Amino acid sequence: MRLPDFEAWAMFAAVVEHRSFTDAARALSVSKATVSKAVTRLEQHLDTSLFSRTSRRLALTESGRRLADHAARILAEGAAAEEAARDETAVLAGTVRLGAPMTFGLIRVAPLLAQFMRDYPLVNVDLHLSDAHIDIIDMGLDATLRIADMPDSSLRARRLADVQIHIVAAPAYLATRGRPSHPSDLGAHDCLCYANAATPDTWKLNGPGEQHVAVQVRPRLLTNSGDAMLPALIGGLGIAMLPDFIIGAGLASGELEEILPEWRPPPLGVHLVTPPSRLRPARVDALLDFLARHHGC
Incomplete structure (x- = not known):
């Protein structure tokens, strides 16, 4: 039985991590030629190319992408095993x-x-x-x-831990546009939506009596940052659904008010x-x- 070439797998993982043969060699304290030979040796053993190399760009091939996770685990487990074998009283560094x-x-x-x-x-x-x-x-x-x-x-x-999500708006917005009394009212309001959500313009809420609703809302502002919503939210430009760590200060100061408190998204x-x-x-x-x-x- 031929043992796997663990050194070559580890060096392949280092090149993937650092996106460079030179930087991988520097991180491993070996020469670039050593890293290059190890990767070539692995490619020959596997009978497949792991990288597409040009003078300006280094990219994983499809085979390389499939094998990169395996290589990363080999490198990580080897490093962890060595550290675990050291004296437990050693200073962490x-x-x-x-x-x-x-x-x-x-x-x-x-x-x-x-x-x-x-x-x-x-x-x-x-x-x-x-x-x-x-x-x-x-x-x-x-x-x-x-x-x-x-x-x-x-x-x-x-x-x-759980993160609680709240539906909030500024008093100025509510004074101008009115306060929703049911999730179905949200469709008539301007909303500020989080782009990284699975369905940014559909808000799923749980309410009294184990009710569950999905409301289609109209994004006045769509952004991938909850913080980026705050100026428009506090400025009275819409309603937002945000976690407590983003809007907690605004609720405490009165700049924001929670609406539909009996309706909440499932906690994340x-x-x-x-x-x-x-x-x-x-x-x-x-x-x-x-x-x-x-x-x-």
Whole structure:
């Protein structure tokens, strides 16, 4: 039985992560020629090309895309196994790459990271903030926080908390346009809609007596950022459906009012999502455990 060429798989994964043979070689502290030979050796063994190479561009082939996740897991599990074998009393050090939604990351995650880095002075955090649905394998992230209903996937997801969603408007808008008394009234109003939702112009709500409705709304503003809605929302230009961490301050100050309080979208979960492997460096586990302990921040 011929053993897999683990070194070649790991170097292939590094090239995918860094999108460059040169940068992969630098990260692995080897020569570019060593990386290139390892990838070529793997291609010859698999009898397929993994990259399309030109003088200006490096792109995965279809075979390369199919095998990239396997390679990333091999590299990650090898690194995690080595770290797990070290003395458990060793000082945690190195970099953790973490993703988070933009506003939630700024308001809830960034303050926690400051505390975490004080507790673990040798651990660095590479924080990637984006409201887009990102591929944590492709991005090379150790973990990401997602606010969503998680579909079945090969990723591992741990639900940390619920996020409540509210339907809100400014008093000035309600004074001018009237206050909806039932979700069916929303279709006649200007609405501010979140573009990254599965159906931005259809609001699904649960109400008294286990009622469920889906309301078609008219987007006056469509954006992929909840924060970007706030000026128009507070300025009285429409009704929005937003999570409490975005509109909490506006509700507390009176700049915004909750409407249809007996009707709510299903709560979304804050999930801590990691790649499929259970093996992780200790520094990653330390950050994940820290975030889980403080999920009510």
